[in-house]
Amino acid sequence: MTGKFTRRQALALGGGALAAAATAAPADAASAWIRLPVVTANIGRNNLAAREPAIRDVRSADPGNRPFVGWQEISEGDDGEPAIISSYFGDAFHNAFLYDAEAHRVPISVPQPWNVIARLATKVHGQVGDVSPPRFINEVVLQHNANPALVFTFINTHYIYGAYNGPQEAYRRQYWDLLKQQHRERVMAHNALGRLVIWTADTNNPNYGNATGQPNEQKAFPGDIDRINWLPGNGSVQLNLLSTKVIPMNVDGHNARAAIFRIRSV
Incomplete structure (x- = not known):
């Protein structure tokens, strides 16, 4: 044929x-395969001096290649992290939401040659006493500069702590459950358009399944609270997982997770 x-x-x-x-x-x-490193990184605040080397190591997650990064806890109870991220993720990146007045806690670093063609920050809930800041789901739709057919969505978020881990206080679960519901809605909205969706998050739930309940949603790090998952679209863009690695950060109890993919249009 x-x-x-x-x-x-x-x-x-x-x-x-x-x-x-x-x-x-x-x-x-089909187009040629393109390497696609993805990192989820929660930068805590227990050891402030360790933040810069941690961010540097995230940048070097896949030597010779620029990673996508979903960040959590940026400027959450401390400062200076946007400047450090901008230093290591500079002109060759677009740091979506990093300086947003509200959604800055879960920014997304997008490397060239990918272009952000749409973006949305969804506010899920406001401040919860002294246990949680406002929570957002941030998303960007991406298109490869050299291949307009290569389009996918990247979503990043951070669930409230202490609903299904730590103290497991029942009143926090309404906020965790609300974010889970809206997380599913945002992934499925892009899926309904035929798009591949990759998402990163600190789920704060060691028994987290997946965002959508769909049997074809895949997990790079099952069993971890720090997650990289993906839901295939209509097949016009293919994604294969090649390898995974853990990046020690030494800031608090979180280490970064990196998933190395390859992607192409067909």
Whole structure:
């Protein structure tokens, strides 16, 4: 099959049949695989002096390649982290939400040659006493500069602590459950458009399953509270997990997690 149609064949097939036939493109229509490192990194505040080397090590998660990073706890009870991130994730990155007035706690570092073509910060709940700041779900839709067909969504968030770990206080669960509900809604909204979704989060739940309840949602780090998951789209963009690694940070109890993927359009 050549993948090309004469005008007569196109008229005979009709629009719907032609669309179906076009999706059955030959294997050589796929783009080349592109390496895609993804990191989730919660930068705490117990050892402030360790933050800069931790951020430096996140930048070097996949030597020779620029990583995507979903950050948590940025400027949460401490300061200076945006400047450190901007130093190591500079001109070759777009640091979405890093200086946002409200959504800055869960920014996303996007490396060139990926372009942010849409972005959204969803406020899930406000301040909860002295146990939680306002919580947001941040998302960006990304398109590769050299391949407009290579599009996916990256989502990052941070669930309230102490609902399903630590003290496990019942009153906190309404906030955790609300974020889980909206997390699912945001992933599924992009999935309904046919997009691949990759998400990062500190879930604060060691028994966290997945965001959507979909059987094809995949996990790079099952069993951890710090997660990198992905939900395939309509198949026009393919993602394969190649390897994983843990990056010691020595700031508090969190280490960064890195998943090395490859991605292509078909």
